[in-house]
Amino acid sequence: MQRAASDPPQLLRSKFFWVALLYFSEGFPLGVFYELFPVYFRQQGVELKDIGLISLLGLAWTVKFLWAPAIDHYRHHRLWMAAMDVAMAAVLIGFAATQGFGPFVWVAIGAFTALSATNDIAIDGYTIELLDRRELGLANGIRIGFYRVGMLAAGLVLVLSDWIDWPAYERHGGTWAIQTKRGCPMPCSYCTYPVIEGRRLRCRPASEVVDEIEEAVRRLAPRTIDVIDSTFNVPLDHALGICREIVRRRLRLSLTTMGVNPLQVTPELFEWMERAGFNSMMITPEAASPAMLESLRRGA
Ligand code: SF4
Numbered sequence: 001m002q003r004a005a006s007d008p009p010q011l012l013r014s015k016f017f018w019v020a021l022l023y024f025s026e027g028f029p030l031g032v033f034y035e036l037f038p039v040y041f042r043q044q045g046v047e048l049k050d051i052g053l054i055s056l057l058g059l060a061w062t063v064k065f066l067w068a069p070a071i072d073h074y075r076h077h078r079l080w081m082a083a084m085d086v087a088m089a090a091v092l093i094g095f096a097a098t099q100g101f102g103p104f105v106w107v108a109i110g111a112f113t114a115l116s117a118t119n120d121i122a123i124d125g126y127t128i129e130l131l132d133r134r135e136l137g138l139a140n141g142i143r144i145g146f147y148r149v150g151m152l153a154a155g156l157v158l159v160l161s162d163w164i165d166w167p168a169y170e171r172h173g174g175t176w177a178i179q180t181k182r183g184c185p186m187p188c189s190y191c192t193y194p195v196i197e198g199r200r201l202r203c204r205p206a207s208e209v210v211d212e213i214e215e216a217v218r219r220l221a222p223r224t225i226d227v228i229d230s231t232f233n234v235p236l237d238h239a240l241g242i243c244r245e246i247v248r249r250r251l252r253l254s255l256t257t258m259g260v261n262p263l264q265v266t267p268e269l270f271e272w273m274e275r276a277g278f279n280s281m282m283i284t285p286e287a288a289s290p291a292m293l294e295s296l297r298r299g300a
Helices: 015-043 048-062 068-074 077-096 103-130 133-163 166-171 193-197 206-220 236-248 267-276 290-296
Strands: 175-178 224-227 255-257 278-281
Touching: 015 048, 015 077, 015 103, 015 133, 048 103, 068 103, 077 103, 175 206, 206 224, 206 236, 236 267, 267 278
Parallel strands: 175 224, 224 255, 255 278
Antiparallel strands: none
8 A cells, every 4th residue: 555645654653663762761861870970970079979879869760659650540641751851851951050069969860860760650651552462572572672772872972972072171271151140131122132031130149159160160270261141240249249259269260251331341340350360351342333322222
């Protein structure tokens, strides 16, 4: 029989293909937990006893039978799978954006393993409903095989990450980018920052910002710290507070920033920036004509 043009390819119509894919995605988080996390934490200088304790969070996969009946009772296994995958991705993104080894890491990894275990329950339930009894034998072989492939794939990520020569970035002038706040309240008509970050300013405490700088210097010794705020000197007090904190701690830094707005520039700001270690900055005037500046609402 001829296949209609709108029909999906044979492979996508095969139940076994979807079983393979689902069990690959079931094994992959386990590989991330057991293969990637320990190596990553060791590279970050985390103590072996802490790494060992973190492995206890893997118990979620062992005790998932405790909440499996609830998931199966509510059914909607595909919805569960989609929700768990999105939630796991969100946890990993949050995890990647966080420095240090604080309580957040424990919570994030605990949530990751619990979500992964719940995903496993949903995948198992969905697969059983998908398959006919006579298909179970072959499907079981595929499930086990691709589950292992998923775990091994996480190890492959580790191999790939080793191909990148990270120390070369440090040898040739590594830069540590840091953002001290989010948001920009200025009305420049062409700029996407207020859309991306919002107009409301959310400033990090100066001590927290300088803690991060100190840690980056201790671990990586970057040549330059780049303050990548949309506009470093808005608000002025926040910029001054960070400069004063750096000076108070007697840090010897090479700092730069990509944005200084002329509206809130004062002699005092430049004096403190210089004392803190700023040796360059990026200023984008956009236009020199008052009419253009007014139409762009630049610095209005
Ligand atoms: S001050 Fe800078 S970041 Fe803020 S809206 Fe204007 S161009 Fe964008």
